[in-house]
Amino acid sequence: MAQLQEHGAIWFRNFESTKDAEGFRGFYEALQLNPCLDPIHTSGLRAMEPRKHAVYEAVNKPSLAGHFVGLHNESTFVKTATYGAFVCFEPASEGGGEFLVADGAKIVNDLDKDVLERIYNNKASGQSNLDLNFLGALPEGFRESTADFLQDLILKVVAPKFDMDLEMIYGADQSNPYRLQAIEHAQSPINKHPVTGQPVWFCNLHNHSRYLRDRRPCTVPEVGMTDVYSGDLSTIPYDDVRHINEVCERNIVSMSMKQGDVVLLDNYRVLHGRNTFKGDRKHAVTWFESCGEPLARGEVKDTPDDFMNTLINKTLV
Numbered sequence: 349m350a351q352l353q354e355h356g357a358i359w360f361r362n363f364e365s366t367k368d369a370e371g372f373r374g375f376y377e378a379l380q381l382n383p384c385l386d387p388i389h390t391s392g393l394r395a396m397e398p399r400k401h402a403v404y405e406a407v408n409k410p411s412l413a414g415h416f417v418g419l420h421n422e423s424t425f426v427k428t429a430t431y432g433a434f435v436c437f438e439p440a441s442e443g444g445g446e447f448l449v450a451d452g453a454k455i456v457n458d459l460d461k462d463v464l465e466r467i468y469n470n471k472a473s474g475q476s477n478l479d480l481n482f483l484g485a486l487p488e489g490f491r492e493s494t495a496d497f498l499q500d501l502i503l504k505v506v507a508p509k510f511d512m513d514l515e516m517i518y519g520a521d522q523s524n525p526y527r528l529q530a531i532e533h534a535q536s537p538i539n540k541h542p543v544t545g546q547p548v549w550f551c552n553l554h555n556h557s558r559y560l561r562d563r564r565p566c567t568v569p570e571v572g573m574t575d576v577y578s579g580d581l582s583t584i585p586y587d588d589v590r591h592i593n594e595v596c597e598r599n600i601v602s603m604s605m606k607q608g609d610v611v612l613l614d615n616y617r618v619l620h621g622r623n624t625f626k627g628d629r630k631h632a633v634t635w636f637e638s639c640g641e642p643l644a645r646g647e648v649k650d651t652p653d654d655f656m657n658t659l660i661n662k663t664l665v
C-alpha cells in the first residue's frame with residue numbers, strides 16, 4: 349500500500365494465477381482488498397462476468413472498439429471507489445486496447461495556473477443526452493404531460509440507482525427540444541486526496557468533453573453524447589479545454605497489458621482510460637472500497653461509477 353500511495357498505480361506482470369476470474373479473485377483477496385458492487389450491476393445494464401467473483405467485464409464491445417475512452421475517475425458526485433484493479437484476460441487480438449493511466453497530482457502541477465484558477469473557480473458540470481424524439485409525434489396536450497412524466501420518472505428511478513445528484517432539463521440544447529439532458533451539479537475539478545492531502549485533478553473532462561470527442565475516434569451515437577460545462581452551464585473556453593487536453597495527454601502512461609497482467613490503481617490519485625482496439629479483447633475490472641479492513645457482515649455497498657458512462661451504457665475501460 350505504501351508503493352501504491354507513492355506511485356498511484358502498480359502494474360503486476362508475469363503472474364499465472366490471474367489469467368482467469370477465480371485466480372484474479374485470489375489475487376485481490378490476498379491483498380485484503382474489499383470489493384464493492386458495480387452500479388451497472390445494480391442497474392442491470394451490465395452483466396457481472398463470473399457472478400461470484402465481483403469481476404465486471406470492461407468495455408470490450410466490438411461496437412465500441414473504435415471509440416477512444418478518455419481519462420476519467422470512477423466517481424459520482426456522492427460516491428467514489430477507493431481502488432480499482434484492471435485485469436487482462438485476453439489482449440486485443442488484432443492490436444490496440446492499451447490501458448491508459450495518468451497521475452492526477454502531476455496534471456494539477458502541470459496545468460497553467462490561470463487555467464487552473466479559472467476552472468477551479470467556475471467548477472464543472474457533466475451532461476449526458478437522452479433524445480426523446482418520439483415526443484414530437486405525440487398529439488399536442490398529451491405531449492407535455494408525457495414529457496413531464498418521463499422527466500420525473502428518470503429523475504426518480506434512474507438517479508437513485510446510481511446515487512446521482514443531478515437535474516433533468518429539456519431543451520437546454522437548442523438543437524433539439526426533446527433532448528432531455530441529465531446535468532450533474534457543479535463540482536470542483538480538483539480534489540484533495542483523502543489520505544495524502546495532495547491536490548489532484550479529479551475531473552472527467554478529458555473523456556466527456558464534446559469538443560474533444562468531436563476531434564478523436566468516438567463511436568458513441570448522438571443520443572449518448574456527453575459534454576462538460578462550467579458550473580453555470582456556460583461553455584468552458586476552448587483554449588482552456590485544449591490546454592487541459594494537452595496536459596492530460598502529456599501525462600498518460602500507456603500499458604500494453606498481457607494475459608494475466610493486473611493494474612491496481614488509487615482511484616483518487618490516478619485517472620484511467622483505454623485506447624481503441626481491433627479484434628476481440630477481454631479485460632475486466634473490480635472496484636474496492638477499502639484495503640485490510642474487514643467489511644461488516646452483509647454490508648455490501650454499491651460501487652461508484654462514472655454516472656455519465658453508466659447512464660449511456662458504454663463505460664468502463
Ligand SMILES: [Fe+2]
Nearest residue numbers: 422663664665
Ligand atoms: Fe472507468
